[in-house]
Amino acid sequence: MTTPRTIIEKIWDAHAVREETADAPAILYIDLHLVHEVTTPQAFAELRERNLPVRRPDRTLATLDHSTPTLPPNPDGSLPYDNAATAEQVATMERNCADFGITLHGFGSGQRGVVHVMGPELGATQPGMTIVCGDSHTATHGAFGALAFGIGTTEVGHVLATQCLLQQRPKTLAVTVNGTLPPNVGAKDLILHIIGRLGMDGGTGHVIEYRGEAIRALSMEGRMTLCNMSIEAGARAGLVAPDLATFDYLRGRPHAPQGAAFDAAVERWKTFTSDDGATFDRELIVDAADVAPTVTWGTNPGQVVAIDGIVPRADDALTQRALDYMQFHGDAPLLGEHVDVVFIGSCTNGRISDLREAAGVLRGRHVASHVRMLVVPGSDAVKRQAEAEGLHHIVRAAGAEWREPGCSMCIGMNGDRVAAGQLAVSTSNRNFEGRQGKGARTVLASPATAAAAAVAGVIADPRNYPPLPADTHEAAA
Incomplete structure (x- = not known):
């Protein structure tokens, strides 16, 4: 008889190239690596120094977001960067992507944006994936039933070179939100309430699965807001098991499977849910009626x-x-x-x-x-x-x-x-x-x-x- 598993354990087990031992962490395969201009320069420099290519450019999604000005271009067409350093960060990212064969969703592409907004929009974020980025709010992508988490600059280099990452298996935390949120109360109010309950270190060492009637009622955009701030409770990541809302959101998006391949993918994605009887290391139950703005x-x-x-x-x-x-x-x-x-x-x-x-x-x-x-x-x-x-x-x-x-x-x-x-x-x-x-x-x-x-x-x-x-x-x- 198969032991019931959580969605977190299922994704981990499907991506463990080598299991964790007493002497070494596990080696985890990474499906999608999101990169931007702030946490990548040193990583690309390391690749050059070692004469290494990017192992999977097709699984590397690049954009420009942190250093980019939000004012319109100057009269001469130049961009009003805050200073020379931010302009150089963007220019360096453009050179690195060109040199290493990575498609950059930059200025003029029509697809540029904050990495955790534009990635899901393109359908690159999908259920059952492992997703990393040199940005702590990578947990956003967990809204799709993915194991998504932030990594450091050195780890960015590891993933670029190997498409793998050394990781320790996380503990599991179920946050169940029962009932219906009151009128005029949304996902941001809910996650702030949950963090208030857990505290800033309440999720340390854990990946959170958000569950319950109130979670299912959230839109995909609401679920992204929820998962985004999992890190603020100290958690490694947060996720929501995929359902019809997930599949409807992904259907027809550029990086998602198309036609019959999409239908086949949905059948596989449906398996990424926690089994009945699966146990979590910790649980928190929230009454949605208690949440206010x-x-x-x-x-x-x-x-x-x-x-x-x-x-x-x-x-x-x-x-x-x-x-x-x-x-x-x-x-x-x-x-x-x-x-x-x-x-x-x-x-x-x-x-x-x-x-x-x-x-x-x-x-x-x-x-x-x-x-x-x-x-x-x-x-x-x-x-x-x-x-x-x-x-x-x-x-x-x-x-x-x-x-x-x-x-x-x-x-x-x-x-x-x-x-x-x-x-x-x-x-x-x-x-x-x-x-x-x-x-x-x-x-x-x-x-x-x-x-x-x-x-x-x-x-x-x-x-x-x-x-x-x-x-x-x-x-x-």
């Missing part, structure tokens, strides 16, 4: 509170440091706190559904006069779709900036930054000290909550800013 109050993603809740008092030095940095007070609400900047975008919330959510709040309203708001599509495809729907007109009419695709203000290495002391409400994934600029203060939130803050000029409850009816002439404006 949720934001961070501190300097890590585990320091969260419901939007209408009270910030905890400082009972230890770490909490006091976070409150001091954020200039918040314990035993006090966040509602009404002055906001300077709002950012909509990133690999967490830069997809078309996120932009629609924000535009729904902005439609017929205006950003507060003292607030700077950036709306940054996650990819060329998202930007095209948003503009076809007229979302850019709504954004601009509300007084916000409509930008070119890129990581933008998520990490602040491309010119899009929050000034020291300013408070940003951001749809990105990290609120560490200085993440969005030296001295910047960050509150993580959903697109609806961020847009509500932009309009109110203070941290606000999105439930008080319901979407207004669409103007039938928006798309034609």
Whole structure:
């Protein structure tokens, strides 16, 4: 009789070239290697030094996202890079891809974007795969039932050269979300709530499988948001078993199988679910009814509170440091706190559904006069779709900036930054000290909550800013 296995164990077992021993980690075959300009220069330099080729260029997906400017080109056609170093990063990536035979989804390709947005759009992300990238939020791709995780620069070189990676088998953690999420509560609120329950190190050493009725009800884009932030709970990765929503999303995408091959792939993909009776090392059960619009109050993603809740008092030095940095007070609400900047975008919330959510709040309203708001599509495809729907007109009419695709203000290495002391409400994934600029203060939130803050000029409850009816002439404006 076969021992029941989790989806995590099934994917691992299917890719272990050599199992882990007491003396050495396992060797894991990698199906898809995502690369961008920031974490690859040293890896390619190592290949040159050793005179090694890229083993599987066809399984290497390259784009430009972190260092790319989101402002339009200069009058002379040049790009407004933040500095010479970021321009050189992009130029180096372009040379490396050309020299090593890797197709680069760069400027002018129509497919450029944040790597964790454009990869799934192309259908390159598929159930049962192992996927890595020199970026901690590679867990995003787990939404498709893939084992996807971030790796270091040295490991990037290993995968380029061998298409394999040394890894230790992870532990398993089941997060089951029962019931139905309340109205106006989405995937970002849910994952912030879960991280708040687990804590920043609650998932250390584990891969999370998100399960339950509320998870199945999420769109694929919602599942990507959920899995994206698994790393913020300390987990190695997070995933959702594939289902009909997964297959419908992938059907017809350029890198997905086509025709009869797609139907055959679906039958194989259906096997990547946890068996009845499979056991996990740990489990967490969440009642979806308990989840409200949720934001961070501190300097890590585990320091969260419901939007209408009270910030905890400082009972230890770490909490006091976070409150001091954020200039918040314990035993006090966040509602009404002055906001300077709002950012909509990133690999967490830069997809078309996120932009629609924000535009729904902005439609017929205006950003507060003292607030700077950036709306940054996650990819060329998202930007095209948003503009076809007229979302850019709504954004601009509300007084916000409509930008070119890129990581933008998520990490602040491309010119899009929050000034020291300013408070940003951001749809990105990290609120560490200085993440969005030296001295910047960050509150993580959903697109609806961020847009509500932009309009109110203070941290606000999105439930008080319901979407207004669409103007039938928006798309034609």
